[in-house]
Amino acid sequence: MSSGNHKRKYFTPPIDNDTPLPSLGEQRISKDRFSSGDFMAREWTHLWRKVWNVGPRVEELCQPGDFVIHTLGKESFLFSMADDKQIHGFYNVCQHRGNQLVSDRLCGSEKFFKCPFHAWSYNLDGSLKGIPGAEHFPQFRDGIPKDTLGLEPIEIDFWGGFIWFRLESDNTSLLSFLGDIPEHLAPYRIEDMRLLEYKTFLWDSNWKVACDAFNESYHFRGLHPQMLKWADEKARIELLGDHSRMINKYGTTSAPFSGGEEIYPELREWMLYNGMNPDDYEGAPEDVWKAKTAFTRSIQDQGDITAPYADMTDEQLTDVYHYFIFPGFAMNVFPEGINGFRYRPHESDPEKMYYDLIMLAHYPKGTKIPCERKFFEEKVKYDEIADTPMSYIITDVLQQDADNVSINQKGLKSDGFRGMYLGDQELRLRHFHNCLDRYLNGE
Ligand code: FES
Ligand SMILES: [Fe+2]
Known part of the structure; x- marks a missing residue:
């Protein structure tokens, strides 16, 4: 039987009772x-918008097509697994007229995402898939500018089996944000x-x-x-x-x-x-x-x-x-x-x-x-x-x-x-x- 005190690769440090707590002031906190x-x-x-936020569990996205909706404040986000098994995160919004793309479920599985308003569709990696009646858009006379019409991506990373996301990037990696x-x-x-x-x-x-x-x-x-x-x-x-x-x-x-x-x-x-x-x-x-x-x-x-x-x-x-x-x-x-x-x-x-x-x-x-x-x-x-x-x-x-x-x-x-x-x-x-x-x- 192991004693529990053998040398470990990882170790959760105890809190030393004798170390005095820092002094952070005594003033009231405003209400x-x-x-x-x-x-x-x-x-x-x-x-x-600045911090790394904790999102869904990675295990919620197992197969290509699996998706999860996660909300934070006024925003809704769509996390999906693409055909190459890569996980992506996007604002859950259609680039046509701003309809929420997925609004009727918190999770599920799809081959692609179709907006319920005018049926613009998006691939699992967020790229534009198709636009019905594209000939009615004068903007497309030279072809559909697919690279400007995909879903808006968000930065994601992984720790602890969670998907983390950030809305405004700076140089802080998730691991350095999490510190110890x-x-x-x-x-x-x-x-x-x-x-x-x-x-x-x-x-x-x-x-x-x-x-x-x-x-x-x-x-x-x-x-x-x-x-x-x-x-x-x-x-x-x-x-x-x-x-x-x-x-x-x-x-x-x-x-x-x-x-x-x-x-x-x-x-x-x-x-x-x-x-x-x-x-x-x-x-x-x-x-x-x-x-x-x-x-x-x-x-x-x-x-x-x-x-x-x-x-x-x-x-x-x-x-x-x-x-x-x-x-x-x-x-x-x-x-x-x-x-x-x-x-x-x-x-x-x-x-x-x-x-x-x-x-x-x-x-x-x-x-x-x-x-x-x-x-x-x-x-x-x-x-x-x-x-x-x-x-x-x-x-x-x-x-x-x-x-x-x-x-x-x-x-x-x-x-x-x-x-x-x-x-x-x-x-x-x-x-x-x-x-x-x-x-x-x-x-
Ligand atoms: S708002 Fe999505 S297709 Fe029109
Ligand atoms: Fe409590």
Whole structure:
């Protein structure tokens, strides 16, 4: 059996508790950014058009002809696989009169794309295929200028099994934009994971309200008090360029539930969720994570295990590594898979957003995972919509977070609110808003 501490090619560094957090100031964060249309317009121009954005999963495009639609703010994008198996990204718009090219589906497979308005058609690589009644266009008297009438391409690249895209190019490659993240997450082999759940929700809040809500664990005590019975509310925090991460221990307790002997039902459920038998456990509630580590090490070399446990430190087997990739993608990273949270701005309303719950998992090669994208406009009950079995300790937390964003949005724009007042456990929020301001100021 491997110990988990052998020398690895890739290594996810721990966060050193003794390194003091940087000081980013103490001032309030202004509230207009959460509801102003003008602020939203500036974000589009100076932020979303400039950064590398995370798009669909590569695995959604398997065969020539497969396509996926992905939206960001006011734009819709079409990603397709051409006959040579190259993946392309385009603005989803016909070059005749600006009709949206694909508007009735989020994904599918086509031999080519035909605009539903006047039937101009485009090949899978975005080049113009045909124009009905071309003789009626005086512009074509010397032939159709195909090179000026193809779909408008966008720059794409790949990391972690995701397609990334950028609307305005500069010299920053995707890898340098991601900074330390690819090296930190290499042991997890996210590119080998497959979709388990892909659900989009229309939420009544600015995208940054959700982003902020998921980037600190200070809210466990108020919003998720049940988590104190199976997780450590205090996070270890680290800023990584514009990105950041925090690590919380699971399989333990937080005050006021520490120091006792009772194995709370939620802690038992956490053990069951992780394949352990709680009846075998004899230690203290705060030490359950140690048993989880021992349990995982005991099974890691079994033939049917696909999670890369042997490439993980002991900490990675029990703690939740929460990575935030600026400006709108967060992941709870586990050896078995990730729970991804993507925050997308709405097309027109600064007080609405799209929240994508993207769950990935390691599966034996060749396993067919029935994952279907779903979109929910109305409030939902997570335990009713999950396609895969999810423990109540997970769905309860997701539900509490989802239900709170609109409540936060309502209060944020009140005349009685003076601006956000952030503590050290919310340092990643301050960092995020500082980075956002830097983009908006064109720095
Ligand atoms: S707008 Fe697409 S064919 Fe006319
Ligand atoms: Fe939460």
